[in-house]
Amino acid sequence: MMHLLASAIEETPIEPASTGIMLLFAAIMMATYVGVAVERFHKTVAALCGAVVLVALSLWLGVYEYPKIYEFLKEDLNIFGVIIGTGILVDVVGKSGLFHFISMWIVRLTGGQAQTLFLTLCVVTFVFVAVLTIVPAMLILSSLVLVICRSLNYKPMPLLLSVAICANSGAIATFASGLPNIMIGTAAEIPYMHFIQVSLPYAMISLVIAVAFLRFFFRNELPWKQSDEEKAALKSQIESFDPWAMVEDRKVLYRSGLILMATVVGFVFAQQLGVGMDFVAMVGATAALLFAGKGVEDAIGKVNWTVIMFFMGLFVIIGCVKQTGALGVVAQQVVELSGNDLRLLIPLLGGFSAVASSIVDNIPVAATLIPIVKDISDGGVPAEPLWWTLIICCNLGGNGTPIGSISCVIAIYALKREAGVHVGWGTFLKLGGSIMLVQVAGAIVYVMLSYNQGWIPSL
Numbered sequence: 277m278m279h280l281l282a283s284a285i286e287e288t289p290i291e292p293a294s295t296g297i298m299l300l301f302a303a304i305m306m307a308t309y310v311g312v313a314v315e316r317f318h319k320t321v322a323a324l325c326g327a328v329v330l331v332a333l334s335l336w337l338g339v340y341e342y343p344k345i346y347e348f349l350k351e352d353l354n355i356f357g358v359i360i361g362t363g364i365l366v367d368v369v370g371k372s373g374l375f376h377f378i379s380m381w382i383v384r385l386t387g388g389q390a391q392t393l394f395l396t397l398c399v400v401t402f403v404f405v406a407v408l409t410i411v412p413a414m415l416i417l418s419s420l421v422l423v424i425c426r427s428l429n430y431k432p433m434p435l436l437l438s439v440a441i442c443a444n445s446g447a448i449a450t451f452a453s454g455l456p457n458i459m460i461g462t463a464a465e466i467p468y469m470h471f472i473q474v475s476l477p478y479a480m481i482s483l484v485i486a487v488a489f490l491r492f493f494f495r496n497e498l499p500w501k502q503s504d505e506e507k508a509a510l511k512s513q514i515e516s517f518d519p520w521a522m523v524e525d526r527k528v529l530y531r532s533g534l535i536l537m538a539t540v541v542g543f544v545f546a547q548q549l550g551v552g553m554d555f556v557a558m559v560g561a562t563a564a565l566l567f568a569g570k571g572v573e574d575a576i577g578k579v580n581w582t583v584i585m586f587f588m589g590l591f592v593i594i595g596c597v598k599q600t601g602a603l604g605v606v607a608q609q610v611v612e613l614s615g616n617d618l619r620l621l622i623p624l625l626g627g628f629s630a631v632a633s634s635i636v637d638n639i640p641v642a643a644t645l646i647p648i649v650k651d652i653s654d655g656g657v658p659a660e661p662l663w664w665t666l667i668i669c670c671n672l673g674g675n676g677t678p679i680g681s682i683s684c685v686i687a688i689y690a691l692k693r694e695a696g697v698h699v700g701w702g703t704f705l706k707l708g709g710s711i712m713l714v715q716v717a718g719a720i721v722y723v724m725l726s727y728n729q730g731w732i733p734s735l
Contacts, residue, residue: 291601292600292601292604292605293337293339293599293600293601293602297337297339297600298600298601298602298605299602300333301330301333301596301597301600301602302597302602304326304329304330304333304593305326305330305593305594305597305644307326308322308323308325308326308593309640311325311326312640318582319586320582320583320585320586320589322589323585323586323588323589323590323593323640324585324586324588324589325589326589326593327588327589327590327592327593327596330592330593330596330597331345331592331596333596334596334599339596339599339600340599344595344599345592345595347595348591348592348594348595348596349588349591349592353554354462354552354553354554355455355458355459355462355554355587356554356584356587357552357553357554357555357557357558358452358458358553358554358557359455359458359579359580359583359584359587360557360558360561360579360584361554361556361557361558361559361560361561362408362409362452362557362560362561363561363578363579363580364561364564364565364575364576364578364579365535365536365539365557365560365561365564366408366409367575367578367579368532368561368564368565368568368575369532369533369535369536369564369568370416371575372523372525372528372529372531372532372533372568373520373521373522373523373524373529374529374532374533374536375404375416376416376420376519376521376522376523377519377520377522377523377529379400379416379417379420380517380518380519380521381519382396382397382400383420383424383514383517384514384515384517384519386514387507387510387511387514388424388428388507388510388511388513388514389502389507389510390430390498390499390500390502391500391501393424393435394434394435394438394490394491394498395487397417397421397435397438397439397442398438398439398442398483398486398487398490399483400417401413401417401438401439401442401443401446402442402443402445402446402449402479402480402483403446404416404417404446405443405446405447405449405453405454405683406446406449406450406453406479407450407453407536407540409452409453409454409455410443410444410446410447410453410454410455410681410682410683411580411682411686413443413446414439414440414443414682414683414686414687415686417439417443418436418439418686418687418690419690421435421436421439422436422690422694422695425695427513427514427517428510428513428514430498430499431497431498432691432694432695432697433497433691433695433697433699434490434494434497434498435498436687436690436691437490437684437687437691437699437704437707438486438487438490438494439683439687440681440683440684440686440687440688441486441490441675441683441684441707441708441711442483442486442487442490443681443683444482444671444672444674444675444681444683445479445480445482445483445486445672445715446479446483447671447674447681447683448475448476448478448479448482448667448668448671448672449471449475449476449479450468450471450472450475450476450543451466451468451471451543451553452543452553452557454638454671455583455638455639455642456638456639456641456642456666456667456670456671457471457475457667457671458553459639459642459643459646460642460646460663460666460667460670461667462553463646463650464646464659464663464735465735466663466735467547468543468544468545468546468547468553469544469547470733470735472544473731473733474664474726474731474732474733475664475667475668478668478718478719478722481718481722482668482672482715482718482719485711485714485715485718486675486711486715489707489710489711489714490707490711493706493707528568531567531568532564532568535560535563535564535567535568536560538560538563539556539557539559539560539563542556542559542560543556543557586639587639590639590640590643591643594643594644594647598647603644603647603648603651604651606648608651608655610624610625610648610652611652611655611657616655616656616657618657618658618661618724618727619724621652621657621662622661622662622665622720622723622724623720625645625649625662625665625666625669626665626666626668626669626716626719626720626723627669627716627720629641629642629645629665629666629669629670629673630669630670630672630673630676630712630716631673631676632673633669633670633671633673633674633676633680633681634673634674634675634676634677634680634709634712635676635677635679635680638670638671638673638674638680638681641670641673642666642670645666645670646666649662649663649666658727659735660727660732660733660734660735661723661724661726661727661732663735664723664726664732665719665720665723668719668722668723669716669719669720672712672715672716672719673712673716675708675709675711675712675715676705676708676709676712677701677704677705677708677709678699678701678704678708680708680712684704684708688704
């Protein structure tokens, strides 16, 4: 089995600091998370500020020596590789017109009927997010939904919020479909195929839950029942849409599709090939730039460097707090509270990670809980059900509030900017909060049942 970069690092035992230092560092970490959540500052600036303050305090108080910072970062270099590689790949493929082409054909196949269009968009969102990751998929789909709604005179809110909520189900489908998956999967050395075995089935179940709730909640918002005349008029209107409108060169489109499929296959077989996900992503990016890219500098510039800087700050913060021994103490308290009983540990971890993700953001929640889960599992508790609980609940927790996930933020911002529609917290909490509660409760039952039945492969 392949050993990832994170596992190659020999960690020296942490000498716990005083209780006062632990509390001080934990308080600064939480203050940083509050800064990320309330968006008074840009979240990247908040993370970098928190990192600078904690590094300065660490050196002043003698918690560690400066070179230790590089160890905090080198454990997660492969995450940066995946983000950069997939960012370049998706940008190049998007410019080829492939995503617009696929989207237009999907709309044609539905005939514009509200019921069929709603279900198709939910399923397409799931697939797009699973393949492309949540941010590029949401940017593509939000633009598509707004165009469709203008063309067909449908209200944009029901379809755009449906896409945003279903995106969080797609985010747990594969290793590379969500940033928390990449972080947790890398830290726990979970093979790509284990995601297909464990999280993909519940991703599909959570999608069904979301679709049922969404259909009921928006029962009066769309023309669900349409006459034959209305269906015929919609179909003729949609047939005027040109799938090739955004395609400048069909050869580039075909090459882009081939490179994208090859990269996805590479993710699946990375461990059998003895390479990391970061290498596969960078090979895909290089192939896209070589065979399908026109503006190389523009494509590289489109990489989300703010997210990478956010991660750098975040990983330094987590590393500083971990170095005080505070995370180990939290893990010990959780174990004592649960009595090492998975029937208590899984609901505790699942409920906390979902609620925290809906308030703050699932990325810092995942980053904080990864070392805690490692410490818990070092105490003799099986690690596998804890990792899967964290993966599923961190992603689905994003449905709880308008700021809980990037998909909801993108959808609400697009509605306000492009359609002049404001989605209040009350409206979203009734919809997304209800869906989150059912999905997370189902996830806890699913993980416990899967573990008891031996369906979760060991690591």
